[in-house]
Amino acid sequence: MKKHIAKLAIASAFATTLLMPVANAADYVIDDKGAHASINFKIKHLGYSWLTGRFDTFGGKFNYDPANVSASKIEVNIDTSSINSNHAERDKHLKGNDFLDVSAFANAKFVSTSVTEKAGGKLAVAGVLTLHGVSKDIIIDAQAVGEGKDPWGGYRAGFSGTTTIALTDFAIKMNLGPASTHVQLDLHIEGIKQ
Amino acid sequence: MNNTQTNYGYISIFFHWLAALSIFALFALGYYMVDLTYYHTWYKTAPELHKSVGIVLFALMLIRLIWRYKQVTPEHLASHSTLERKAGKLIHTVLYAMIFIIMSAGYLISTADGRGIEVFELFVIPGFGAFIENQEDLAGLIHKWLAYVLVALALLHALAALKHHFIDKDNTLNRMIGKRQNTNNIR
Numbered sequence: 001m002k003k004h005i006a007k008l009a010i011a012s013a014f015a016t017t018l019l020m021p022v023a024n025a026a027d028y029v030i031d032d033k034g035a036h037a038s039i040n041f042k043i044k045h046l047g048y049s050w051l052t053g054r055f056d057t058f059g060g061k062f063n064y065d066p067a068n069v070s071a072s073k074i075e076v077n078i079d080t081s082s083i084n085s086n087h088a089e090r091d092k093h094l095k096g097n098d099f100l101d102v103s104a105f106a107n108a109k110f111v112s113t114s115v116t117e118k119a120g121g122k123l124a125v126a127g128v129l130t131l132h133g134v135s136k137d138i139i140i141d142a143q144a145v146g147e148g149k150d151p152w153g154g155y156r157a158g159f160s161g162t163t164t165i166a167l168t169d170f171a172i173k174m175n176l177g178p179a180s181t182h183v184q185l186d187l188h189i190e191g192i193k194q
Numbered sequence: 195m196n197n198t199q200t201n202y203g204y205i206s207i208f209f210h211w212l213a214a215l216s217i218f219a220l221f222a223l224g225y226y227m228v229d230l231t232y233y234h235t236w237y238k239t240a241p242e243l244h245k246s247v248g249i250v251l252f253a254l255m256l257i258r259l260i261w262r263y264k265q266v267t268p269e270h271l272a273s274h275s276t277l278e279r280k281a282g283k284l285i286h287t288v289l290y291a292m293i294f295i296i297m298s299a300g301y302l303i304s305t306a307d308g309r310g311i312e313v314f315e316l317f318v319i320p321g322f323g324a325f326i327e328n329q330e331d332l333a334g335l336i337h338k339w340l341a342y343v344l345v346a347l348a349l350l351h352a353l354a355a356l357k358h359h360f361i362d363k364d365n366t367l368n369r370m371i372g373k374r375q376n377t378n379n380i381r
Contacts, residue, residue: 081328088306089241092330176232 025065028157028191030076032059036158036190039078047179053085053094055108062191064157066147072115074125076189078108098174105133113137125161134170138163140187155193162186197265200369206265207372209258214348216251217293220244221345245304246314252297259290273364285351292344295336302333 030037042052060076081102095102112127125140142161164184196203227240305321306329358366
């Protein structure tokens with residue numbers, strides 16, 4: 001009987017451990033392979049509507065600990081030639097030297113420098129965005145969307161974020177008019193725990 | 195109307211000058227339109243016109259090529275040297291080939307996403323999407339740089355014609371502006 005109780009205690013302790021929420025810092029790789037992440041942009045067209053597009057090819061990783069959010073880090077690399085606004089002629093123009101000049105600046109990069117928790121579960125992710133050869137400090141307003149086990153044996157955590165940058169801040173020379181001086185980046189990131 | 199052993203017919207002459215005019219106009223329009231500012235009145239119109247004229251020229255060039263093969267080619271002037279004959283023939287072949295390559299590359303830029311090309315808002319030439327990755331970029335490079343080379347070669351071709359006219363004082367240019375020559379006074 002004693003033996004049984006001991007076994008039960010061990011088993012339940014084991015089970016409790018398994019059921020406890022995992023609260024350790026962990027490395028995640030952005031799931032670009034499964035396309036559970038996207039880097040979208042939108043810019044006003046003449047001030048009358050939003051033009052949207054995205055970067056099809058990118059990758060990155062982050063380190064995240066829900067118990068110590070400010071220790072989080074994220075790094076994302078973007079293939080600028082993968083810009084896709086669903087219009088080949090426009091994409092050619094965007095890749096050319098009026099905009100991203102991708103033959104000279106094939107990569108864009110964001111590396112976080114600090115993550116600050118804000119009220120209501122919001123995060124301020126500060127970091128350096130390198131785009132079109134220009135590196136500049138930006139802040140991404142982000143929030144955790146959710147995390148947990150996936151049905152296939154892995155563990156995932158996801159975030160969304162948004163930031164607005166001025167075209168001239170990154171030396172993009174095409175002038176699209178007074179209503180279209182800034183572009184909004186919308187980021188949706190899901191990472192798979194390593 | 196028809197070519198003869200000694201002269202170009204009016205149809206051949208018409209095709210030649212129409213192509214010359216269209217190609218220089220397309221080059222100028224293309225050069226001009228890519229640097230227009232976004233709010234310029236011609237920003238949207240100029241590329242539409244460039245594509246429309248390009249498609250029409252493509253059709254005319256096909257007809258011209260068929261016409262060329264159906265017609266006799268006037269013989270070289272007796273005064274032309276072997277080098278001139280060979281150089282002339284080579285440059286004509288290269289000009290034809292480049293015109294078709296440039297027009298095809300232009301088509302491949304605009305249709306890389308499957309969109310068709312609207313011709314003077316009258317009808318649409320269908321697009322078949324991308325055959326290679328980043329097709330619009332590669333086709334764009336070919337379209338742009340070959341256009342520069344084509345215009346340079348066309349100017350060389352024109353200079354050669356002027357050389358024949360003013361220095362050699364032969365009938366090379368006269369034949370292409372419709373001044374008929376008799377068989378017995380070719381020089």
